[in-house]
Amino acid sequence: MRLTDVLISIVIPAYNYAKTLPRAVNSVLAQLGDAQAELLVIDDGSTDATPQVLEQLLTEHAGCFRALRKPNGGLSSVRNRGIEEARGHYLIFLDADDEMAPGALAALTRHISSNPDSRLIIGGHWSVFDDGRRVQHAVKPLPATPRQRVRGYLLDKTVSLSNGACAMHREVFAPGNYPEHLRNVEDIPVFAQVLARFPCTVLDQPLALIYKHGDSMRHDLKQSLAAGVGMVDEVFSSARMPRELQDLRQAFLAQRCLSLFRDCYSAGDYVNAKAFYVRAVRADLRSLTRWSYTRKAIRLLFK
Structure with missing residues (x-):
């Protein structure tokens, strides 16, 4: 496919997610025919069976998606590589332990057709918990101005964004890609710059099933402390804000x-x-x- 033939690229970063990767991949492949879309899986130097699982998926679905492997560099490095390798105008970053909601690509295609200037499309999502419970999170209307959107996202917590449940045009990465020196909070500088600088719309439909894991708190704390308050400098760098x-x-x-x-x-x-x-x-x-x-x-x- 030529670049202009691909409207949406779904990028799945994979690091040691051999058990859940097939679920994520299949959730996308099931609806590729509903849109001008492609799937790209990037293995970030996994040390478990992810390479073997990915090879098996490539064999089972020959010619249906692309995959590549890189040395381990963290989630930001995978997403930045995805920006380079993806051929679509819009990108969705779907975690390897999540799923794309049924009908998401068709709904996004219709929305983009009706809102061609939108550079960030925010949808709803389902949270799926370890005990099997599912909670739907509907998308809220966006504030009208960039200041209100940024304040709502960073301070008031009235604007919520989740990877997998939003699509971003590749133009939004011009001010800056994902900061590779930050872990666990790498999304915040990117989402903030998009809300501050680009037209945004909402799509009132769940786009992803996001799986919540109760055992991740200690890991998240370690990563948060490593990022510290340096994340503030990144968010408010002159290039981004x-x-x-x-x-x-x-x-x-x-x-x-x-x-x-x-x-x-x-x-x-x-x-x-x-x-x-x-x-x-x-x-x-x-x-x-x-x-x-x-x-x-x-x-x-x-x-």
């Missing part, structure tokens, strides 16, 4: 510190928790009025 929105930086720094405070407090890391709370207050005194955090900070005095 327009000058007129830079005034949101201090409030977001405080929000990031409060988030790290909460995570450390829940994990029993009270030394780091205290440090992050103090930094949040220094960044924005209004942090003191966030009572759910302040109550925990007061309890630290007795620990």
Whole structure:
């Protein structure tokens, strides 16, 4: 297919997901015929049976999708490679342990036809839990202005985005790709720059089934601490965030510190928790009025 023939590229990053990769791949292949779309799977140097599983899938579905293997570099490096290798105008990054919802590609194709200027399409999704429960998350209307969208995403938490449940035009990566020095929070700088700089629309339909894993908290905390507050600098770099929105930086720094405070407090890391709370207050005194955090900070005095 020529570049202009491919409307949507679905990129599945795979690192040690041999057990769930077939589910993700098959959920996409089942609907490729409903759209001008392609599937690309990128193995990020897996050390389990992912290469063998991928080879088997390529044999079973010969000519239906592409795959490549690269040295391990982390999720950002896989997505950046996907941007380079994908031939579609729009990209969807679907995690290897998730699924594309039935009818997603057909719905996206219709939406793009009706909204050709949209550069970010946000859909709903299903959360699937370890006990089998499913909870549907409908997409909410987007605020009208870039400032309201960025504030809603970074500060007010009224704008929610999930990979697999959104499609991004390749133009949105011009200000910056996924930051490879950040782990666990690499999506936030990209989503923020898109909301700040490009036309966005919502599609009122579930686009993905996102599987929730209860055993990931400790791993997430380790990655979050590694990213620390450096993520704030990345989000508000001049290349990503327009000058007129830079005034949101201090409030977001405080929000990031409060988030790290909460995570450390829940994990029993009270030394780091205290440090992050103090930094949040220094960044924005209004942090003191966030009572759910302040109550925990007061309890630290007795620990």
